[in-house]
Amino acid sequence: MSITLDQVTKRYQGVPVVNDVSLDIGDGEFFVLLGPSGSGKSTLLRAIAGLAGVDHGRISLHGRDVTHVAARERGVGLVFQNYALFRHMTVADNIEFALRVRRMRAADRRRRRQELLRLVALEGMDERLPAQLSGGQQQRVAVARALAHKPEVLLLDEPFGALDAKIREELRRTIRQVQRELGITTVLVTHDQEEAFALADRIGVMNLGRLLELGRPHELYTRPATRFVATFLGAANLILARQSKNGIRFGQTPVEASASLPSPFHADREHEVVAVVRPEEIEIAPTRERLTSNYLTRGAVDELLFTGALERIRIRIDESADGAALSSDGSGSALLEATRTQHEQRAFRIRPGEQVVIGVRRVHILPTPLSSFTACASTEGLAQALLREPLLSELALRMKTRISARVEPRLGMPGAGAEGRSNFAGTTVIASHADAVFHVQWLLERGAEEILILPQHASAPQRVLIHWADQSLRRATLAVSASILRHLSAEAVYVDILPEQTPMAQRPHGMRALLDARSEAQALHGLEIRTELRFGEASSELARHLAESAGQMLILGIQETAGLAARFGSLLSSAAWPMLIVHRQHESALAEVTS
Amino acid sequence: MSTFRQPSVLPGFSLTFGFTTLFLSTIVLIPLAALVLMTASMHWSEFVRIVLSPRALGSYRLSFGASMLAAFINLVFGFIIAWTLVRYEFPGRKLIDALIDMPFALPTAVSGIALTTVFAENGWIGSYLHPLGIKVAYTWIGVTVALTLIGLPFAVRSVQPALLEVQRDLEDAAETLGAGWLYVFRRIILPTVLPALLTGFTLAFARAVGEYGSVIFIAGNLPMKTEITPLLIVIHLEEFDYKGAAALGFVMLVISFVVLLTINLLQAWGRRRIVAVSR
Numbered sequence: 001m002s003i004t005l006d007q008v009t010k011r012y013q014g015v016p017v018v019n020d021v022s023l024d025i026g027d028g029e030f031f032v033l034l035g036p037s038g039s040g041k042s043t044l045l046r047a048i049a050g051l052a053g054v055d056h057g058r059i060s061l062h063g064r065d066v067t068h069v070a071a072r073e074r075g076v077g078l079v080f081q082n083y084a085l086f087r088h089m090t091v092a093d094n095i096e097f098a099l100r101v102r103r104m105r106a107a108d109r110r111r112r113r114q115e116l117l118r119l120v121a122l123e124g125m126d127e128r129l130p131a132q133l134s135g136g137q138q139q140r141v142a143v144a145r146a147l148a149h150k151p152e153v154l155l156l157d158e159p160f161g162a163l164d165a166k167i168r169e170e171l172r173r174t175i176r177q178v179q180r181e182l183g184i185t186t187v188l189v190t191h192d193q194e195e196a197f198a199l200a201d202r203i204g205v206m207n208l209g210r211l212l213e214l215g216r217p218h219e220l221y222t223r224p225a226t227r228f229v230a231t232f233l234g235a236a237n238l239i240l241a242r243q244s245k246n247g248i249r250f251g252q253t254p255v256e257a258s259a260s261l262p263s264p265f266h267a268d269r270e271h272e273v274v275a276v277v278r279p280e281e282i283e284i285a286p287t288r289e290r291l292t293s294n295y296l297t298r299g300a301v302d303e304l305l306f307t308g309a310l311e312r313i314r315i316r317i318d319e320s321a322d323g324a325a326l327s328s329d330g331s332g333s334a335l336l337e338a339t340r341t342q343h344e345q346r347a348f349r350i351r352p353g354e355q356v357v358i359g360v361r362r363v364h365i366l367p368t369p370l371s372s373f374t375a376c377a378s379t380e381g382l383a384q385a386l387l388r389e390p391l392l393s394e395l396a397l398r399m400k401t402r403i404s405a406r407v408e409p410r411l412g413m414p415g416a417g418a419e420g421r422s423n424f425a426g427t428t429v430i431a432s433h434a435d436a437v438f439h440v441q442w443l444l445e446r447g448a449e450e451i452l453i454l455p456q457h458a459s460a461p462q463r464v465l466i467h468w469a470d471q472s473l474r475r476a477t478l479a480v481s482a483s484i485l486r487h488l489s490a491e492a493v494y495v496d497i498l499p500e501q502t503p504m505a506q507r508p509h510g511m512r513a514l515l516d517a518r519s520e521a522q523a524l525h526g527l528e529i530r531t532e533l534r535f536g537e538a539s540s541e542l543a544r545h546l547a548e549s550a551g552q553m554l555i556l557g558i559q560e561t562a563g564l565a566a567r568f569g570s571l572l573s574s575a576a577w578p579m580l581i582v583h584r585q586h587e588s589a590l591a592e593v594t595s
Numbered sequence: 596m597s598t599f600r601q602p603s604v605l606p607g608f609s610l611t612f613g614f615t616t617l618f619l620s621t622i623v624l625i626p627l628a629a630l631v632l633m634t635a636s637m638h639w640s641e642f643v644r645i646v647l648s649p650r651a652l653g654s655y656r657l658s659f660g661a662s663m664l665a666a667f668i669n670l671v672f673g674f675i676i677a678w679t680l681v682r683y684e685f686p687g688r689k690l691i692d693a694l695i696d697m698p699f700a701l702p703t704a705v706s707g708i709a710l711t712t713v714f715a716e717n718g719w720i721g722s723y724l725h726p727l728g729i730k731v732a733y734t735w736i737g738v739t740v741a742l743t744l745i746g747l748p749f750a751v752r753s754v755q756p757a758l759l760e761v762q763r764d765l766e767d768a769a770e771t772l773g774a775g776w777l778y779v780f781r782r783i784i785l786p787t788v789l790p791a792l793l794t795g796f797t798l799a800f801a802r803a804v805g806e807y808g809s810v811i812f813i814a815g816n817l818p819m820k821t822e823i824t825p826l827l828i829v830i831h832l833e834e835f836d837y838k839g840a841a842a843l844g845f846v847m848l849v850i851s852f853v854v855l856l857t858i859n860l861l862q863a864w865g866r867r868r869i870v871a872v873s874r
Contacts, residue, residue, distance in 0.1 A: 051767050071770045078771040084764035088786045097782075098772035142768075149773060 008057035020528030035206035077146030432575035461553035468557030477557030482525030662803035665742035673750025703808030733815030746799030757791030
C-alpha cells in the first residue's frame with residue numbers, strides 16, 4: 001500500500017473536521033477524494049502532506065509511519081488550487097527549487113528540468129516568469145515543480161478550480177497522462193463529480209469529515225449505499241418505496257424493475273425503503289400502454305430545460321393518482337427529475353403542463369434502514385410542535401427525506417388492543433415524556449421498529465453512544481447507527497456493559513464483543529467507532545455516561561418489549577438527551593406472529 | 596505630452612497634470628528653491644566655512660548615523676512586529692495594532708520628554724541600565740532611541756500589507772519541496788517583502804533625519820557630541836544667521852536626496868526583477 005490512513009481524526013476547536021478516516025491507497029493508483037466544501041477532504045490531503053497535524057490516528061506512506069514526520073521529509077509533491085508558484089522566480093527556478101534544496105549539481109538540475117518541462121508540454125518556457133504565463137500553463141509548472149524531487153506520492157488540491165472549462169479538460173488529460181507515465185500514486189481532491197469520474201481509479205466520497213463510501217466510479221454511481229453519495233454523484237430521485245420478499249412497490253404499484261436487493265431487513269416483513277432512480281432511468285410516455293418499462297406513476301411536466309445533448313425535465317407527480325410515488329426530497333414537493341436524449345425527444349415531444357405517464361427502467365434500493373420520519377403524538381398540536389423540533393427538521397433535511405405528522409389519541413394507553421402489527425413505517429418520533437417508556441412499548445406492539453425520543457429543543461449531538469441489550473441486535477443497531485451518523489458530525493462510541501460481578505475469567509468475552517462491534521462497523525458500513533467497556537447495570541451505567549457531558553445521544557438496540565419498563569424505564573423516561581430505539585424481534589418470535 | 600498619455604478613469608489629463616505640477620510647486624519645489632537661492636547668494640568660502648566647520652561635521656555624523664541606525668533597528672523589529680500582527684491571532688491584537696500608530700499622533704516633544712524621563716539615570720529603565728554602565732539619556736544612544744520611536748510606524752505599516760500578500764500556500768509549497776524554515780524565509784518570504792521593507796526603511800530614515808522635537812529633549816545637545824543638524828540650524832536662526840541656516844539646510848537636502856534616490860533606484864531595480872512584465 002502506498003498510502004495508509006488509520007483512524008485519522010483532526011479537530012478544530014473540538015469539532016471533528018476529519019472524523020475517523022481509514023483508507024488504503026494502492027501503488028500507482030489515481031484516487032479522488034470527492035466531497036462538498038467543508039467536508040474535510042482538503043484537510044485530509046494536508047494531513048497526508050504533513051502540513052496539518054492529526055489529533056488521532058496514523059498515516060503511513062509506503063509502509064513508513066510518517067504521522068510525526070515533517071512535510072519536507074515525507075517525499076510528497078503537492079499542487080495547489082492557486083498554483084502557489086514563486087512569483088519572483090523563473091519557471092526554471094521554480095521547477096529546480098526542490099533540487100536546489102537538495103544541493104543537486106547544476107547540470108543534473110538542468111537535465112531534470114528539461115525532462116519535466118517536456119512531460120508537461122512546456123518546453124522552452126524556462127526563462128519566463130509565472131506572471132507571463134496563462135493559468136493553465138502556471139498549473140503545469142506547478143505540477144512539474146511538485147514532481148521534480150521524484151516524490152512517491154502526488155497530491156493535488158482542487159488543481160483545476162481556477163481554470164475555465166476548456167483549459168480544465170486539457171490539463172485534466174495532461175495530469176492523467178503524466179500520472180500513467182510515471183505510475184505515481186496520486187490523490188486528487190475535488191468537489192466536481194465529473195472530474196472525479198474522468199480521472200479516478202477509485203473515488204472516496206467525504207461528507208461532514210467522514211469517508212462515506214469508496215469504490216470505482218461506475219460502482220458508486222450505479223450502486224450507492226447512502227443518500228448522500230446517491231445525490232452527490234450526479235442527480236438522483238430519492239423515492240420512498242415498500243419492499244418485501246415479493247418485490248418493491250411504490251404506493252400501490254408493484255415494480256418488477258431490476259433492483260438490486262442488498263437487504264438488511266427481515267425478509268418476512270414489508271419495509272419502507274429508499275429507492276434511487278436516476279433521471280436517465282425515467283421513461284416518459286403519453287399513455288400507460290406506450291411505456292416500455294415499469295409503470296411508476298403519472299404527473300404533469302413542470303419545467304423543460306434544453307442543455308444541449310440532454311433535455312432536463314421536472315415532473316410534478318400527481319399524488320392522488322393510483323400508485324402515487326411518494327417523493328422524499330425533503331422540501332415536501334413531489335417533483336421528479338428526468339433527462340432525455342435527443343433520440344427520445346424526437347419520439348415523443350412534450351410541452352410544460354402536459355400530462356404524462358412515468359416509467360422506471362432501473363431502481364436501486366439503498367441499504368439504509370432509516371427511510372422517513374413520522375412525528376407521533378396524542379394531539380394534533382403536540383404532533384405539530386414535534387415537527388418543528390430543530391434536530392428533527394435538520395436530520396430530515398440532511399437525509400433529504402420527509403417528515404409527516406400522525407395523531408394517535410390513545411398513544412401509550414394500555415390495553416387498547418394492538419390491532420394488527422400495522423403501519424408504523426420508517427422512524428417514529430415521539431417527544432420526551434415521563435411515560436416515554438409506555439409510548440415506546442405501545443408503538444413497538446404496533447410494529448414500529450425505530451423510535452426516536454426527542455427532548456425539547458435538542459441540538460445536534462457531538463457524541464453518539466451505541467449500546468445493544470443483546471448481541472443478536474448488533475447488526476441492526478449498527479446499521480441504524482451508521483445510517484444516522486452519516487448525517488451528523490458526531491463521534492460514535494460503542495459501550496458494552498458487563499455486570500459488576502463478572503468474574504475476571506469472563507472479561508475477555510467483553511473485549512471480544514468490542515472488537516466484533518468495531519470490525520463489523522468498519523467492514524459493513526465504513527463507520528469508525530470507538531469502544532468502551534463498563535461494568536454495572538446497563539440502564540444506570542448508560543444514564544451516568546450520558547450525563548457526563550452535554551451534546552450526547554443514545555442509540556439503543558432492544559429485543560423484548562415485555563420487560564422494557566423494568567429494564568430501561570428510568571433511562572427512557574429521561575428528557576435530557578435524544579434516544580433512538582432500535583427494535584428487532586427474535587427471528588422465531590417474528591415467524592410466530594406472521595404465521 | 597502625448598507620449599506619456601495613458602487612458603485613465605480620471606478625466607482630463609491636462610487638468611490633473613497641471614494640478615499636480617501646481618500643487619507640488621507650491622508645497623515642495625518653491626520652498627526648496629528658495630532654500631537653494633538663499634544658499635547661492637552666499638560667498639563660496641563662507642559656505643565652506645559654515646558647512647565644513649567641526650561642529651557641523653559632528654552634527655551630520657550624529658544626524659545621519661543615528662537615523663541610519665534607527666531605521667535599521669526599525670527594519671528588523673518592524674518586520675517582526677508586522678509578522679506577529681499578520682500571522683497570529685491573539686487577544687489584544689487589535690489593541691497592539693492601534694498602538695503602533697501612536698508615535699504618529701503624539702506631539703514629538705511629548706514623546707521626547709517621556710523618553711527622557713524613562714531613560715534618565717533615575718528613570719524607570721535608565722536606573723537599571725545605569726549600573727551596567729549604559730547611559731541612554733543625553734548620549735547618542737538616546738538620540739537613536741528617540742529616532743527609532745518616531746520611525747517605527749513607518750516600518751510596520753509598509754511591511755504589513757506586503758506580508759499579507761505572502762500566501763501561506765507558498766510556504767507550504769516550499770515545505771513540501773523539502774525546504775527548511777530558514778530557506779523558506781530567505782528564498783520565499785524575504786524576496787517578496789523586500790520592496791516593502793526598503794520602503795519602510797526609507798520612510799523611517801527620512802522621518803528620522805528631519806526629526807527635531809523629540810530629540811532635543813533627550814540629546815543633551817552638547818556641541819560635537821549630541822547635537823543634531825536640525826538643532827544646529829535652529830541655533831543659527833536664533834543668531835539671525837539666516838544664510839548659515841540655509842547652507843546647513845542645503846547640505847541636509849543634498850545628502851537626504853542622494854540617500855533616498857539610491858534606495859528608490861535599488862527598489863525599482865528589485866521590482867523590475869520581481870514583477871517584470873505583467874500580461
